[in-house]
Every structure is written in structure tokens, then in C-alpha cells.
Amino acid sequence: xxxxxxxxxxxxxxxxxxxxxxxxxxxxxxxxxxxxxxxxxxxxxxxxxxxxxxxxxxxxxxxxxxxxxxxxxxxxxxxxxxxxxxxxxxxxxxxxxxxxxxxxxxxxxxxxxxxxxxxxxxxxxxxxxxxxxxxxxxxxxxxxxxxxxxxxxxxxxxxxxxxxxxxxxxxxxxxxxxxxxxxxxxxxxxxxxxxxxxxxxxxxxxxxxxxxxxxxxxxxxxxxxxxxxxxxxxxxxxxxxxxxxxxxxxxxxxxxxxxxxxxxxxxxxxxxxxxxxxxxxxxxxxxxxxxxxxxxxxxxxxxxxxxxxxxxxxxxxxxxxxxxxxxxx
Numbered sequence: 001x002x003x004x005x006x007x008x009x010x011x012x013x014x015x016x017x018x019x020x021x022x023x024x025x026x027x028x029x030x031x032x033x034x035x036x037x038x039x040x041x042x043x044x045x046x047x048x049x050x051x052x053x054x055x056x057x058x059x060x061x062x063x064x065x066x067x068x069x070x071x072x073x074x075x076x077x078x079x080x081x082x083x084x085x086x087x088x089x090x091x092x093x094x095x096x097x098x099x100x101x102x103x104x105x106x107x108x109x110x111x112x113x114x115x116x117x118x119x120x121x122x123x124x125x126x127x128x129x130x131x132x133x134x135x136x137x138x139x140x141x142x143x144x145x146x147x148x149x150x151x152x153x154x155x156x157x158x159x160x161x162x163x164x165x166x167x168x169x170x171x172x173x174x175x176x177x178x179x180x181x182x183x184x185x186x187x188x189x190x191x192x193x194x195x196x197x198x199x200x201x202x203x204x205x206x207x208x209x210x211x212x213x214x215x216x217x218x219x220x221x222x223x224x225x226x227x228x229x230x231x232x233x234x235x236x237x238x239x240x241x242x243x244x245x246x247x248x249x250x251x252x253x254x255x256x257x258x259x260x261x262x263x264x265x266x267x268x269x270x271x272x273x274x275x276x277x278x279x280x281x282x283x284x285x286x287x288x289x290x291x292x293x294x295x296x297x298x299x300x301x302x303x304x305x306x307x308x309x310x311x312x313x314x315x316x317x318x319x320x321x322x323x324x325x326x327x328x329x
Contacts, residue, residue, distance in 0.1 A: 001072060001073070001148045001149070001284075001285040002072075002073045002074070002075070002146065002147045002148050002149075003064065003067055003072055003073070003074045003075070003147060003148065003149045003150075003151055003281060003285070004074075004075045004077070004143055004144050004146075004147035004149070004150050004151070004169075004178075005060045005061070005063065005064045005074065005075065005076055005077065005150070005151040005152065006060065006077045006078060006134070006139070006150075006152050006156065006162075006165055006166060006169065007058050007059060007060025007061050007063075007064070007076065007077075007078050007152065007153065007155075007156070008058045008059065008060065008061070008078055008079075008110055008126075008128060008131040008155055008156075009056070009058050009061050009076070009078045009079070009080055009089050009102060009109065009110065009131070010056075010057050010058040010061075010109075010110045010111055010112040010126065010131075011054060011055070011056060011057070011085045011088065011089065011109060011110070011111045011112070012053075012054065012055040012056070012057035012111075012112050012114055012270075012309075012310070013044075013047075013052050013053075013054060013111060013112070013113045013114065014052065014053040014054075014055060014114050014116065014268075014270065014308065014309065015047050015050050015051070015052050015053075015113065015114065015115055015116065016050065016051070016116050016117075017047070017050070017115045017116065017117060018117060018118060019117055019118075021046070021047075021115065022115060022117065022123055024046070025042070025043060025046060025115075027115070027123050027125065028123070028188075029117065029121060029123050030121045030122070030123060031123065031124070031186065031187065031188055032124040032126055032155070032185075032186045032188065032189075033123070033124065033125050033126065034126055034128065034158060035113075035125045035126065035127050036127070037127070039125070040111070040113070040125070040127045043113050043125055044113070047113070047115075053308065053309065055309050055310065055311065056088065056089050056092040056093075056311075057112060057114075057270075057271070057310050057311070058078070058110070058112070059153045059155055059183065059185050059273070059274050060076070060078075060151060060152060060153050060155075060183075060274075061076055061078070062271045062274035062275065062278070062310045062311060063151060063183070063274045063275075063277045063278045063281070064076045064098055064151070064278075065092075065093075065096055065098060065311050066274070066275055066278035066279075066282075066300070066311065066312065066317075067278045067281060067282060067285075068096055068097055068098045069096065069311075069312060069314070069317035069321075070278070070282050070317065070320070070321050070324070071321065072281070072282060072285045073099075074098050074099065075098070075099040075101055075143050075147065076093060076098050076099070076100065076101060076102065077101040077102065077103070077134070077138070077139060077140065077143075077165075078102055078103075078131060078134055079102070079103055079104075079105055079107075079110075079129075079130040079131045079132070079133055079134035079138070080102045080103070080104055080105075080109045080110075080130050080131075081104065081105065081106070081107055081108045081109040081129060081130040082104050082105075082106065083108055083109055085108070085109035085111070086102070086104060086109045086130075089102070089109065090102065096314075099143075101140050101143060103134060103138040104130070105130050105133045105134075106130075107129050107130040107132065107133060108127075108129040108130060109129055109130055110126070110127055110128045110129035110130060110131045111126075111127050111129065112124050112125065112126045112127070113125040113126075113127075114270055116268055116270070120265075120266045120267060120268055120269055120305075121269065122268065122269055122270045124270075126155075128158070128159065131159070131162065132159045132161065132162070133159075133161055134161060134162055134165055135161035135162075135164055135165055136161075136164040136165050136167075136168040138165065139165050139168050139169060141168070141169070141172065144169045144172060144176070144178070145172050145175070145176040145178070146176075147178050148178055148179065148285075149178060149179045149180075149181055149281060149284070149285075150169055150170075150173075150178050150179070150180050150181065151181040151182075151183070151277070151281065152166050152169075152181075152182060152183075153182070153183040153184070153185040154182075154183070154184045154185040154186055154189035154190065154193070154197065154214075155185050155186060155189060157189060157192070157193045157196065157197075158189070158192075170200075170204045173204055179206040179207065179284070180204045180205050180206050180207070181205070181206065181207040181208075181209075181277070181281060182200065182201065182204075182205040182207070182208050182209070183208075183209040183210075183273065183274075183277050184197065184208065184209065184210040184214045184215075184218065185209075185214070185273065186214065187213045187214045187216075187217045190214050190217035190218050191217055194217065194218060197218060198218070198234070201231070201234055201235050202234045202235070205235045206235065206236045206237060207235070207236070207237040207239070207280070207281075207284075208231060208235050208237070208238050208239065209239050209241070209273065209276065209277050209280070210227070210231070210238075210239070210240055210241070211240070211241045211242075211243070211273060212224045212227070212240060212241065212242050212243065215227035215228075215231065215240045218231070219231065224240045224242040224245075224248055225240075225248045225255070225257075227240050227248075228240040228248035228249065228250040228255065229250055229253075229255065231250065232250025232251070232252075232253055232255075233253070236251065236252060237249065237250070237251045237252075237290070238250045238251075239276075239280065239294070239297075241273060241276060241301075244260055244264050245260065246258050246259045246260040246298060247276070247294060247297070247298060249290055249291075249294050251290040254290075256290055256291050256294060258291070258294035258295060258297070258298050259295070259298065260298060260302065261295070261298045261299040261301075261302035261303075262299070262301070262302020262303055262305065262306055263302065263305065263306050266305035266306065267305065267306055267307055267308055268305060268307065268308045268309065269305050270309065270310045271304050271309070271310025271311065272301045272304055272305050273301075274310060275297075275300045275301050275303075275304040275310070276297045276298070276300065276301040277297070278297075278300065279293070279296045279297030279298070279299065279300035279301065280293045280294060280296070280297040282296060282300075282324075283296045283297065283328075286329055288328070288329060292328055292329070295328055296324055296328050299320075299323075299324070299328070300320065303316075303320060
């Protein structure tokens with residue numbers, strides 16, 4: 001099975017801060033904040049004396065990398081600059097075996113400054129950079145049509161070129177027959193594009209991922225289980241992640257309750273949702289049933305929040321894959 005993703009390749013700057021820092025920077029804690037060049041420079045100046053860890057990240061890229069680390073063939077498309085960050089990103093994809101369909105343009109490669117507070121909540125400050133210019137003309141349609149699953153996130157809806165790129169692939173769904181996997185990804189994105197997301201889900205999506213807050217914004221309901229039921233009426237598989245309480249899946253209008261695996265005291269929640277999506281899609285790729293796929297997803301999400309960073313090492317991936325094959329499949 002092959003998974004094709006269009007996403008935002010970003011170089012993550014991971015920094016430990018406290019709540020006062022978040023207030024001083026005028027940010028909304030626990031959300032993704034889109035920032036411009038000036039705000040990016042302000043934040044970088046503010047954190048210059050703090051310890052910074054650098055990683056290759058981005059929501060859809062994290063999902064593609066994790067899938068590949070488990071043995072699923074993946075392709076990543078998106079925009080990067082002609083700079084050292086792009087070189088770093090391409091090298092990472094090459095080392096992992098993810099097929100690189102990144103397209104260069106004159107803007108800088110995007111970055112995400114991830115501020116992690118003592119409660120392990122992360123506040124992301126994302127400078128899209130070159131991602132803003134990835135357009136329909138940059139899509140390798142043959143790669144998309146030759147895949148079994150197309151995965152994208154709500155973050156793609158913040159620029160017109162990226163929207164055109166996503167719609168170009170979605171237009172091929174009926175002819176090519178691939179599954180469409182949509183991760184809503186951010187509550188603020190729902191606030192901006194609520195009706196559009198409804199239309200996308202109803203018309204194209206086979207699998208939809210949302211956390212409790214995103215589901216609340218989308219469906220105006222505080223009950224995650226009811227949100228899964230409601231969303232499950234307009235798509236085949238609706239998945240609502242409910243933090244420490246596990247997750248709910250509505251598949252063809254049948255409900256499944258998935259337990260939490262791993263710690264209730266996370267080290268870092270960065271990439272938890274991306275990893276959950278990878279786990280579920282891995283289950284699909286392996287031909288597992290809905291409940292098993294959900295349990296794999298929950299297990300991997302529990303493992304990623306037990307470490308710093310949004311991707312597993314090669315050694316850890318091999319261990320996780322072995323555990324999944326032994327205990328879940």
C-alpha cells in the first residue's frame with residue numbers, strides 16, 4: 001500500500017518555556033499561531049538564550065515519516081526554499097526512505113517554533129515560508145493517482161495555492177479510487193473554514209481525524225462521543241481523540257471506544273495527533289479492522305508523548321513495529 005501526502009515541511013525549533021513567556025509573547029497557549037517574518041524574529045530574539053532542539057517536522061510530514069518507519073511506502077509533497085533548511089529536510093527524507101516530491105521556490109523554508117510549557121502543552125508559532133507557494137502545478141498527479149490513500153490536513157487551507165493543490169488531487173478521487181484521509185489538525189482552522197471543512201468531509205473524506213476541541217468547534221458539541229456519531233453520519237470513518245480518555249471511532253455508523261495507551265503524564269505532546277493518524281493508517285494498510293487500527297493509533301500516540309519530539313528514532317520505530325506485530329496484528 002502507498003500513501004501520498006501534501007503537507008507543510010517545517011523545521012521545528014523545540015523550546016521549553018513557562019506560562020509567563022507565552023503571555024509576554026502575546027500568544028494563545030496550546031494552539032497553532034500563524035506568524036509573519038516580524039513576529040518570527042521577535043520570538044527568536046526572545047528565546048535566543050534558551051536551549052533549542054531542531055527537528056524536521058510539520059503535521060502531514062510527521063505522519064508520512066512515521067508510516068514509512070513502520071514499512072509503508074510514502075510520498076511527501078510540499079514547498080521548500082533553496083536554503084540549508086531545505087537541504088536538511090531533503091536529507092532527512094532520503095535517510096528515512098520517504099519519496100521526496102518537495103518543490104523549491106524563492107521563499108525561505110518554513111519553520112515552526114514550538115514552545116513547550118511545564119504542563120507539556122505545546123504552543124506552535126508557524127512561519128509557512130515556501131509552503132505558501134506550493135500550487136496545483138507542483139502536484140505530481142501520477143504519484144497521487146497511483147497511491148491507495150491521500151492524506152492532508154486543515155493547515156492546507158490557509159493559502160490559496162495550497163487549496164488549489166489539494167483540490168487538484170481530490171478531483172481525481174472518483175477516477176483513481178484512492179481513500180481520502182483528512183486530519184482537521186487545528187481548532188482555529190475550523191473557526192476560519194468551518195463550512196468549507198463540512199463540504200470537504202461530506203464530498204471527499206473517507207477517514208477524518210479530530211481532537212475534542214476541533215470537533216467542538218466543528219459540531220458545536222462538547223461531548224466527543226456524540227461528535228464522533230455526528231461526524232460519522234457524513235463520512236465513512238470519524239475519529240475523535242479525547243486526550244487522556246482515549247478516543248472514539250464511528251465506522252459505517254458503528255461506534256468503537258478506544259482506550260488510552262501509555263502515560264497520562266506526557267513529556268511532550270508535539271506530534272501526538274500526527275502519530276495517531278499514522279498508526280490508524282498503518283492499521284488500514286495492514287488490513288486490520290477498525291478497532292485494531294484504533295488501538296495501534298492509540299499505542300503509538302502514547303509512545304510519542306513519552307519522548308521529546310514528534311518522530312521516533314529508527315531504533316525505536318523497529319521496536320514499536322515489532323511490538324505491534326506481536327500484540328496487535
